[in-house]
Amino acid sequence: GENVEQHPSTLSVQEGDSAVIKCTYSDSASNYFPWYKQELGKRPQLIIDIRSNVGEKKDQRIAVTLNKTAKHFSLHITETQPEDSAVYFCAASKGNTGKLIFGQGTTLQVKP
Amino acid sequence: GAVVSQHPSRVICKSGTSVKIECRSLDFQATTMFWYRQFPKQSLMLMATSNEGSKATYEQGVEKDKFLINHASLTLSTLTVTSAHPEDSSFYICSAWGAGGLNTEAFFGQGTRLTVV
Numbered sequence: 001g002e003n004v005e006q007h008p009s010t011l012s013v014q015e016g017d018s019a020v021i022k023c024t025y026s027d028s029a030s031n032y033f034p035w036y037k038q039e040l041g042k043r044p045q046l047i048i049d050i051r052s053n054v055g056e057k058k059d060q061r062i063a064v065t066l067n068k069t070a071k072h073f074s075l076h077i078t079e080t081q082p083e084d085s086a087v088y089f090c091a092a093s094k095g096n097t098g099k100l101i102f103g104q105g106t107t108l109q110v111k112p
Numbered sequence: 113g114a115v116v117s118q119h120p121s122r123v124i125c126k127s128g129t130s131v132k133i134e135c136r137s138l139d140f141q142a143t144t145m146f147w148y149r150q151f152p153k154q155s156l157m158l159m160a161t162s163n164e165g166s167k168a169t170y171e172q173g174v175e176k177d178k179f180l181i182n183h184a185s186l187t188l189s190t191l192t193v194t195s196a197h198p199e200d201s202s203f204y205i206c207s208a209w210g211a212g213g214l215n216t217e218a219f220f221g222q223g224t225r226l227t228v229v
Contacts, residue, residue: 001172034217034218041203041223041225042222042223043205043220043221043222043223044156044205044220046217046218049217089155089156096209096216097144097209098144098146098207098208098209098216098218099146099158099161100146100156100158100207100218101158102148102155102156102157102158103155104154104155105154105155
């Protein structure tokens, strides 16, 4: 089955700096790659997603890139703010099933 | 976006008892829902796929007789943790895939914090 690896497990940046989180997946049939932000005790919140028919997607300070050949995708957050501090998860899914396999998570700390 | 409601949000039960968690899609029909478990400071682990009108599909290592899933209608899936033990204490979250189209997304319930004492 699908396996998703996420790095780093923790990331600390200064406010205003950029943050990059990387994920690799094993199943070449996967075609949907969402990124979630989760605050303690809350449900995951979708922040951006990408499908395999595109290589990059951007939404204001957040962007995601996908390299299908290498089977990896990355989350880029620019001009980080303290409120960006949270746990971020990548996930992968195939077909149009909604069955998500999650990465291990990255705890992002943005220092004021 | 679509709304998925999960209840209860918190439950404390005694060892050996059973607990039922409900997951409802409020404004769309979900033929498939998913159940995840999340231990503290860990990721969401897929437990099972809940299929309306048929048996659930469990991931490897998940005991189907312990985690009973019933998807009785297009808007409701339930997870029953039977004979709960302290090691079952966790955060349980359901999700439903949005209705129709190829550009939909997963919608998550609020999660249920289960504590077995």
